[in-house]
Amino acid sequence: MSGTEPRGSAPPPATSAFRFWVPVSVRYSDLDDQGHVNNAVFFTYFEQGRIGYFDAVRKLGREAAARGETVEHAAGSRAVQVAPGATDDRLELPLVVSEASCAYRRPIASLAPISVGVRTPRLARASLVIEYAVCAEPHGLLYATGSTTLVCVDVASGRPRALPAWTIAAVRRLEPELGG
């Protein structure tokens, strides 16, 4: 049982809202017995899109730190020291998935590369919602849409904690419509 055939019930959502796109390779082993990408693998595609998106978020955080702004690791209270030109400091940002969903529009039956659109339609104190569009290419043929809720956690206790200020600032930079 894989994802799937065109439904045609609801009109497909516009992909024009997505500005951030991550190329993703389809692997032969992603296909199942039906010759389509298995339904669970779409959540791996979302994950790959999310990782590319948060790499961009972290890059903005490092740039803020390089400008002398206070930027803290979410996993601890020490401030990040970013020397000008340093590139490999990986800003810690421990997010866990608390909810995930996918609406399958059209099966993926070939190994051609795809593109995952990523955006943040909602940002709260300790969590954010990320939306995805899986397309043949940016804004191209739509295979699936989806969403995950991510919660920022304290690594030691596992309890939710506020998103770092630099993270909120960086997401707002990527998402002008969020306002604020």
Added chain:
Amino acid sequence: MSGTEPRGSAPPPATSAFRFWVPVSVRYSDLDDQGHVNNAVFFTYFEQGRIGYFDAVRKLGREAAARGETVEHAAGSRAVQVAPGATDDRLELPLVVSEASCAYRRPIASLAPISVGVRTPRLARASLVIEYAVCAEPHGLLYATGSTTLVCVDVASGRPRALPAWTIAAVRRLEPELGG
């Protein structure tokens, strides 16, 4: 980014509604870098639960055919011939996943076996909703809940088609609360 820490927001749903449970093995390779089962793998657990459930549905269909009732493959219009004692006729029932969602309650961080509860809360002409509860054991510690919408398709055209009457009858046998 794996599934995850206890949220505590909404109260956990009762698992008492689930009567059908499928044991599932957790594999070492299901864990990711965080030491937890990766969020996408929960949809594979749902799939394993679903396969066990539809094996039971098909078994009821074969029993109906053995009693002389008319039972049709969903993939074609020919009626199933079930000789008394025949056991290996696989009733065709092509379902595709049109929607899937998961709410993560608690991370799975060990390789102990788990159990997936499966039920059908909603049954329509050409589709059905399946709900899942991923627990340490039947009705035990709850890791996640989820849901998929499955649509019956005509294999040749890929278009939705009505669920076979034997499938509806078999699901109703497994789910007395569905009424009808």
Added chain:
Amino acid sequence: MSGTEPRGSAPPPATSAFRFWVPVSVRYSDLDDQGHVNNAVFFTYFEQGRIGYFDAVRKLGREAAARGETVEHAAGSRAVQVAPGATDDRLELPLVVSEASCAYRRPIASLAPISVGVRTPRLARASLVIEYAVCAEPHGLLYATGSTTLVCVDVASGRPRALPAWTIAAVRRLEPELGG
């Protein structure tokens, strides 16, 4: 390209040498586009067999510690303290795979459970060879055979280190033919 059709070249190896068998579930998502379990997944089946085998090795180690023998974590130099009745101390034994191979005999095309035979034909100071037989049931229809070389490493340095004495003793208990 999955594993595969009967070859018939070499005679199948005897599975009678295997005494330790681990049941493994075949998942729907293990199948690929050819309707067979994908060739890479057999190494996951080996891994599941290996984990069951080393659980037995660790259990023998804990029993030795409970008898008062000196048993050391491989990951550090502190001796294990096992109070009589303690059951959850996980003896650390960091092994990494340095080589792996598989000979595919017959494709797995159904979701019926399988059984993985595991044995140690060779034991050296810092490494051991583990052999596998993937069968329909213990000593039953043979799907594949394989082998991995595992090296014991110091976690801090990543350098090879001698296998702990308790590990060697435990493996010898499971493998009387090894002599010594």
Added chain:
Amino acid sequence: MSGTEPRGSAPPPATSAFRFWVPVSVRYSDLDDQGHVNNAVFFTYFEQGRIGYFDAVRKLGREAAARGETVEHAAGSRAVQVAPGATDDRLELPLVVSEASCAYRRPIASLAPISVGVRTPRLARASLVIEYAVCAEPHGLLYATGSTTLVCVDVASGRPRALPAWTIAAVRRLEPELGG
């Protein structure tokens, strides 16, 4: 138990023999609990390399057909008709993996893209051996080497059959050292 630490036993093989390289993305879910790419996933990387390689083999076959040479689908006896300019005829070439092996040199612990070198050191009537080198970039830092034996099969019977002449010719084009 993932792949692994530098061994240092045998000298690493030269990657200079590889001329064909396929870029492969490392996915977050490829990592396991040890923070390294799981040992089984290397065989998926081999598979992705192999698919790229056989796309090149098929392309040479289609070009031969376009020049008017007789080119047959391995899966049947009908000759391929390639109209000049036709690009989407997928030449059938059913290969199954009969043996696979991997030597792990160095763990992959990051999500940076990698490159898989692919070559054919041995070509027989009904089978061929493919070798792989998994590197950080073409000819770069070496993570693993490996090999698979592929057998050409008749789809209907599952029996080995001779490799099509066009396949042998195309592989020889890609591998001048093979002679012949």
